[in-house]
Amino acid sequence: MSAPPLPDSIQRELRAIVGDEGLITDPRKLLVYESDGLTAYRMAPRAVVLPRDTEEVRRVMVILAREGVPVVPRGAGTGLSGGSLAGEDAVTVATTRMTRILDLDPVDRLAVVQPGVLNAHLSRAAAPHGLHYAPDPSSQTACTLGGNVAENSGGPHCLKYGVTSRYVTGLTVVLPDGSVVELGGAGRDLQGLDLVGLFVGSEGCMGIATEIEVSLVPVPRGIRTMLGIFDELEDAGRAVTEIISTGLLPAALEIMDGETIRAVEASVFAAGYPTDAGAALVVEFDGVEEGLDRDLDRAEACCMGSGAREVRRASAAEERAALWKGRKKAFGAMGRIAPDLLVQDATVPRTRLPEVLRRISEIGTRYRLRVANVFHAGDGNLHPNILFDRRDAEELERVEAASKEIMQVCVDAGGTITGEHGVGIDKRKHMGLIFNDVVLAAMSEARRAWDPEERMNPGKVLP
Amino acid sequence: MSAGSDPRVVQPESTEEVAHILREATAAGQRVRVGRGSLAGWPDRDPPDLVISADRLTRVGIYEPADLTGEFGAGITGGGLRELTQPNGQWLPLDPWNWQAASLGGLVAMGRGGLVEPLYGAPRDLVLGLTLVTGDGRILELGGRVVKNVAGFDLVRLAVGSRGVLGVITRISIRFFPLPESDRLVEVRGAAPADLEEAERSVQSSMLPLAGVITGTRPGSEPVLRVRLQGNREPVAAQERELLDDLGPQRASSGPWVGDDPSGPNGGDGIHLQIRTRPSRLAEVRSRALDELGPWGPETDSHVLTGRLDVRLGSADDTEAFGRAVSSLRSEVEMLRGSLVLDRGPAAVLAQVGAMGGAGPGGGLMARLKAQLDPGGTLGPGPFSLEDS
Numbered sequence: 001m002s003a004p005p006l007p008d009s010i011q012r013e014l015r016a017i018v019g020d021e022g023l024i025t026d027p028r029k030l031l032v033y034e035s036d037g038l039t040a041y042r043m044a045p046r047a048v049v050l051p052r053d054t055e056e057v058r059r060v061m062v063i064l065a066r067e068g069v070p071v072v073p074r075g076a077g078t079g080l081s082g083g084s085l086a087g088e089d090a091v092t093v094a095t096t097r098m099t100r101i102l103d104l105d106p107v108d109r110l111a112v113v114q115p116g117v118l119n120a121h122l123s124r125a126a127a128p129h130g131l132h133y134a135p136d137p138s139s140q141t142a143c144t145l146g147g148n149v150a151e152n153s154g155g156p157h158c159l160k161y162g163v164t165s166r167y168v169t170g171l172t173v174v175l176p177d178g179s180v181v182e183l184g185g186a187g188r189d190l191q192g193l194d195l196v197g198l199f200v201g202s203e204g205c206m207g208i209a210t211e212i213e214v215s216l217v218p219v220p221r222g223i224r225t226m227l228g229i230f231d232e233l234e235d236a237g238r239a240v241t242e243i244i245s246t247g248l249l250p251a252a253l254e255i256m257d258g259e260t261i262r263a264v265e266a267s268v269f270a271a272g273y274p275t276d277a278g279a280a281l282v283v284e285f286d287g288v289e290e291g292l293d294r295d296l297d298r299a300e301a302c303c304m305g306s307g308a309r310e311v312r313r314a315s316a317a318e319e320r321a322a323l324w325k326g327r328k329k330a331f332g333a334m335g336r337i338a339p340d341l342l343v344q345d346a347t348v349p350r351t352r353l354p355e356v357l358r359r360i361s362e363i364g365t366r367y368r369l370r371v372a373n374v375f376h377a378g379d380g381n382l383h384p385n386i387l388f389d390r391r392d393a394e395e396l397e398r399v400e401a402a403s404k405e406i407m408q409v410c411v412d413a414g415g416t417i418t419g420e421h422g423v424g425i426d427k428r429k430h431m432g433l434i435f436n437d438v439v440l441a442a443m444s445e446a447r448r449a450w451d452p453e454e455r456m457n458p459g460k461v462l463p
Numbered sequence: 464m465s466a467g468s469d470p471r472v473v474q475p476e477s478t479e480e481v482a483h484i485l486r487e488a489t490a491a492g493q494r495v496r497v498g499r500g501s502l503a504g505w506p507d508r509d510p511p512d513l514v515i516s517a518d519r520l521t522r523v524g525i526y527e528p529a530d531l532t533g534e535f536g537a538g539i540t541g542g543g544l545r546e547l548t549q550p551n552g553q554w555l556p557l558d559p560w561n562w563q564a565a566s567l568g569g570l571v572a573m574g575r576g577g578l579v580e581p582l583y584g585a586p587r588d589l590v591l592g593l594t595l596v597t598g599d600g601r602i603l604e605l606g607g608r609v610v611k612n613v614a615g616f617d618l619v620r621l622a623v624g625s626r627g628v629l630g631v632i633t634r635i636s637i638r639f640f641p642l643p644e645s646d647r648l649v650e651v652r653g654a655a656p657a658d659l660e661e662a663e664r665s666v667q668s669s670m671l672p673l674a675g676v677i678t679g680t681r682p683g684s685e686p687v688l689r690v691r692l693q694g695n696r697e698p699v700a701a702q703e704r705e706l707l708d709d710l711g712p713q714r715a716s717s718g719p720w721v722g723d724d725p726s727g728p729n730g731g732d733g734i735h736l737q738i739r740t741r742p743s744r745l746a747e748v749r750s751r752a753l754d755e756l757g758p759w760g761p762e763t764d765s766h767v768l769t770g771r772l773d774v775r776l777g778s779a780d781d782t783e784a785f786g787r788a789v790s791s792l793r794s795e796v797e798m799l800r801g802s803l804v805l806d807r808g809p810a811a812v813l814a815q816v817g818a819m820g821g822a823g824p825g826g827g828l829m830a831r832l833k834a835q836l837d838p839g840g841t842l843g844p845g846p847f848s849l850e851d852s
Contacts, residue, residue, distance in 0.1 A: 107667070108741045108770075130670050152613045163611065165620065166588045181824045187740040187770055187801040192822040193629075193829045194574070197587055197620025201613050218670040245529045247552055247641035287672060291697035347609040349530045379611040414525075419611035427614070434614055439603050442836070443616045449831035461615065 006047050006091070010067060014049055017059045022097065024048040033092055036079040037139070040342065040390070041425050045072065045086030050097045053114070054172055054180060054210040057093065061208070062178035064091060070455045071176065073204040075115065075147030078139040080343050081424025083151065083203045087459055093208060095146045101125055102211060109216045110169065110186055115146020115209050119153075122214070131216040134161035137420070138328045149209050152201030154420035156252040156327070159378035160286075161217065163420065165200040170213035173199060173206070176451045185213060198446065203422050204457040206450035220251070220286035224296045225314040227323060228281040228303035229274055233257045233361070233373065236279035237353035239306035240377040243283065243299050244350055250299065253378030254282040254327050260334070260374040260385075264326045267333035271326030274310075281308075281377065282327055330374040331385070338370065338387035342399055345427075346410035347419035350380045359409045360384050367402040369395075381419035382410065407433065423461045431463050470496070472514045478594050478602055478633040481515060485631065486600030488513055489839040495598075497627035497842065498569050511843070517568045520633050525608065528553060532591060532608055534636045537568025553639040556583035568632045574624025578675035578691055581768040583640060587623040594634035595622045598837025608636040621832065628843065629836040643693035648720040649706045653685035658714070660746045662688050663767050665709050667742055671702045676767035680753070682760045688767075691720050734759075734779060734808040736789065738772040740801030745770050748796055755792040759785060770801075779809065786815035793820055 005025055006014075014023050024030060025047045034044040046069075051057045064071050070090035077084055086092045098114035101122065105111070106129035113122060119140040123132040136155035137143055143153070149171070154163040170185035184196040199206055230236040236255050243253065256264070261273045261280055273280050281303065285295045300311045314320035326333075334341055348356050357373065360382075364371035370387040384406055388399045407417055407430050417423070417430045431440060444462055448454065475481045488495050496511040517538035524534030528551040535544070541555075541562035548554055557570060558577035571593065576585040583589070592606025595618070606612060606619040622629060651662045659678065666676050666688070674693040680686045690706060692699045707715050740748045745765050752763060752774050764773045779785035789812060793803040797820055805818045822829055 105743075107743045110741075152617070154611055158611070162584060162588055163613075165617070166584055179824075181828065183825050185800065187744070187799075188823075192819065192825065193832060194587060194620050194624050195825050195828055197623070198617055198832075200620075201617050205616070218672070220672075221670070241529055244531060249641065287694075288698045288701050290701035291695045294697060295695070347607075347611045349527065349532065349609055351527060351529045376611070380609055381611045414607075415609055416607045416612045416614050418614050419609070420613055422613055423615065431615060434607065436604070438601050439605065439615075439618075442597070442601070442603050442618065445835040446616050446618060446621070446832060449828055449835060 004046075004089075006069075010063065011047070013063050014047075014060060017056050018049055018051050022050040022052070022056075024050070033074065033077065033086070033094070036077045036082060036084050038080045038082050038343065038424075038426060040340065041082035041085055043085045043087045045092040046089055048092045048094050050094050052097050054174065057174045057208055057210050058178050058180055060093060061174050061176065065177045065455070068453070068455070070458050071208075072457050073146070073150065073208045075144035075150070076118070076139075076142050078143040079147060079151060079424065080345070080421040081151075081418070081426045083422050083424030083457070083460055084147075085425060090458065095144060095208070098146070098210065104129070106131060108186060110213060111216055112170075112211055112213045113145050115144060115149070115212060117145050119143050119145060119148060126216050127219065130219050132219050133214060134158070134167060134217050135164045138331065145212050145214070146209055149200050149212055150202065150204050151420070151422040154376065154379070154381070156254050156376060157284075159253055159376065160249055160251040165197060167214045168196055168200050168212060169215055171196055171199060171209050172211035173209050175207045176453065176456050180210075186215070201422070202447075203424065203461050205447050205461055206456060222289035222292050223251075223284065223286045223320065224292045225282065225284045225320040225323060226296055226300065227273070227312045227314070228283065228300075228308040229277045229310040229312070230279040230281065230306075230308050231277065232307065233279040233357050234354040235307035236281045237357050237377065239281055239303045239308065240353060241351050242302040242306050244378065246298060246302060248285075248295055248298055250283055250295075250378060251286040252282065252284040253376070255373065255375055255377040256280050256282075256327060256330060257373040259370060259372035260330050263333040263337050263372065264330055267329070267336055269326050269329040269333055271322040273326060282323055327374070334372055334385060334387065338389065340388050340390045342386040342388065342403055343421070344382065344384045344386075344403065344406060345418045345421040346407060346415050347379060347381045348410050348413045348415035350378070352413040352415070353377060353380060356382065356409060356413050356415075360406055363402050363405050363409070367398045369398060369402055371402075376419070379419060380415065425460060428461065428463045431461075470511045470514050472516055474516045474519045476519045478596060481520075481596045481631050481633050482600040482602050484513070484515060485596055485598060485841060489599045489841045492839070493841065494843055495841050497631050498566070498572065515631055517566055517631075517633070520568070523547065524634065531639045531641075532610065532636065533639065534592075534608055534634060535567055537566060537571070537632045537635055539567050540564055541567070541570070548639055549642065552642050554642050555589070555637060556640050557586060557589065567635055567637070571623055571635055572625065572627050572632055578677055578766065579693065580675065580766075582672060582674040582693065587620050589638050590619060590623055590635060591638055592636035593619055593622060593632050595630040595632055595836075597630040598841040599839055603630070606636065610638055628833060630842070643695070643699075645692070645694060645696045645699040646720045647692040647699050647703055647717060649690040649692065649703055649710070649715055649717045651688040651710055651715050654688070654714060656686075656750075659686050659688060662710055662714075663746060663765075666690060666706075666767055669706070669709065671705065673702070673768065678749075678765040678767060680749070680763045682762070734776040734812075735806040736774040736808075737804045737806045738774065738796055738801060740770045740772070740796060740799055742768060742770040744799050744801065745772060748772055748799060748801060751795050752792055755788045755795075758788075779812065782809050782811040783815070786812045790816045
């Protein structure tokens with residue numbers, strides 16, 4: 001049963017703050033908000049409010065607090081854990097009209113942005129100063145900084161540069177009761193507990209970030225990219241361990257398996273990957289020009305020593321861009337070969353990659369499912385994607401059973417259930433695999449410090 | 464225990480022992496302090512009944528060189544870690560003062576990085592997981608031992624830098640980096656203040672991946688700007704050449720880097736102030752610190768890329784005047800959107816100015832988190848002002 005619409009009186013109050021364009025209540029238009037990038041879960045919100053700045057968010061939150069309405073923050077909706085779905089009579093507060101870069105300080109290498117600024121947009125704005133924003137999730141042309149903060153997003157290059165939490169230096173947050181707090185800020189990080197660190201990755205359960213201060217880093221002067229082609233996926237995993245053990249620190253180490261390669265090559269994102277390969281390993285180094293070729297030579301030796309049949313170096317920027325486009329659009333390409341996709345996101349110690357990949361393959365075979373792997377190998381962050389058709393109930397049962405087994409294999413290998421997509425709705429049931437009740441209770445308490453009524457993004461993260 | 468007597472020091476050997484001690488202390492209404500204070504030393508507002516030392520929590524859990532990660536008891540020292548990791552060509556790129564003797568737990572609890580933070584990150588970026596025993600004795604196994612992990616709320620980051628007010632850290636998982644092939648120094652000595660600031664601005668605007676930059680001033684000595692370069696030989700050599708060109712070969716020189724981060728207190732009863740500001744305001748803040756604290760002969764170390772300023776003084780005989788100077792400096796720093804912490808100093812000054820400035824509107828949140836993890840107030844507020852201000 002769908003939730004009742006917001007009473008007219010509340011709608012009028014909200015419209016008075018955000019304007020007619022800033023409140024969506026038409027059930028047909030609300031369908032746009034019924035899922036995120038993980039379409040297995042669908043729940044339409046009661047209404048969507050689109051404020052434009054901190055003050056509007058504050059006023060909206062005061063009204064929703066007074067009415068006791070649950071609130072679900074939402075960025076671009078590119079998340080992959082069902083984290084921004086609104087259930088339990090919730091109203092979605094979307095940040096897609098908060099798109100201003102409020103300050104860009106090239107001297108201190110800082111930017112202050114509203115949460116609806118696109119990740120790639122910030123790097124474009126910083127480029128004339130020779131700077132960029134380092135975390136680069138695959139969805140960076142569509143995802144927002146606010147969403148990145150909520151999920152503590154990573155990306156291919158966080159192997160060298162680190163994830164979102166390393167770059168967020170300050171936040172303005174509207175709490176569930178409508179109060180506004182400024183946390184951290186460059187130069188102010190000595191003043192107490194690391195509340196910025198706790199907020200980043202809290203998946204919308206603690207408040208809404210309305211202004212985000214991030215640090216920027218210089219654009220590297222030189223980049224070298226190569227592609228290792230392997231007949232066996234396990235060998236590619238071994239090459240990753242070899243490269244890291246050698247003492248090299250690539251900017252990125254990304255693997256696509258044969259299934260993924262064929263999906264990419266059959267799509268508009270075709271990048272020239274050999275379709276008969278068992279796996280492709282993208283290796284990238286960046287930094288000052290000097291020494292990059294030697295790094296690439298050493299990485300090539302690691303690949304060949306681990307059983308690569310061929311290594312290709314991207315000789316031109318266009319070739320490198322094509323390799324990356326194929327990698328970054330791999331999820332989209334899989335839509336061609338199956339109507340539904342269950343994306344996993346476990347992380348394992350790098351040295352366990354070959355063994356875990358073998359186990360995942362065995363599980364796929366045993367459950368008669370197609371599993372396509374595309375992942376951040378340097379971080380041990382796996383993305384086994386189970387391809388299926390939700391209309392086949394029997395297949396869906398096999399998908400769920402296989403998914404659970406894969407998660408258990410990763411945890412048994414010393415890993416965790418999510419490296420960058422977040423827990424959301426999707427992985428709540430797995431939290432008990434890695435945290436005991438004492439820790440889960442402490443997390444719940446930490447959340448209540450911000451949100452005593454638990455109205456922020458209810459039903460997410462904690463089981 | 465009567466007020467004024469020395470607190471009892473306990474040295475538990477396991478997390479379970481720590482939990483037992485804290486449960487008993489909470490039940491008895493005792494006040495507990497964590498650590499032996501090798502990285503910071505605040506006079507206690509109220510003397511503790513008990514001090515928990517991590518000195519015997521030195522167990523090496525899993526050290527997997529091929530993964531560049533390891534798990535260690537909080538009592539392992541920087542020197543102990545070096546002995547383990549150097550033979551594998553690895554290191555933990557945190558190099559604060561006194562690191563050889565300081566414990567990993569203390570470093571993480573202080574959140575204290577060092578000179579090379581710009582290249583590798585701060586402790587909060589390098590800690591993968593930890594065990595926190597809460598003030599009332601609950602054992603929280605937080606985070607994990609993989610380099611990327613977003614499962615659940617990040618209580619690891621909350622614990623890092625919490626200075627012992629939320630619980631006792633007994634185990635830490637951490638990531639290592641390959642030892643750099645080359646570790647080089649480019650320095651500028653004896654420049655006049657205006658020249659020094661120009662050199663600092665030049666380095667700040669450099670697009671090179673510098674490991675760290677520090678400017679030291681000492682009473683009666685010429686100031687020195689030191690740039691540390693780390694990495695493989697070819698890129699470091701290229702950076703060195705470029706920096707020497709930028710800074711002017713006649714005033715800059717280069718050589719191998721020797722030693723660690725030279726900043727930080729000299730130990731003992733010295734006074735240490737830690738100031739943060741934006742890098743572009745660092746020279747101004749340093750100038751004000753030298754003016755305000757001039758009568759006490761301060762030494763300063765400015766971390767040019769991160770905006771951290773360490774100020775050290777041997778002692779302050781007129782504590783009231785010194786307290787007024789610190790208070791005035793703090794106001795000036797806060798006007799410049801920075802912060803000042805009295806990391807080590809006399810009790811009278813602490814009572815006069817407090818270790819930290821106000822926590823701002825986040826203070827109420829901090830107080831609630833503190834109350835959840837240490838409901839009995841067993842661990843005291845330490846240096847924090849945990850109220851809205």
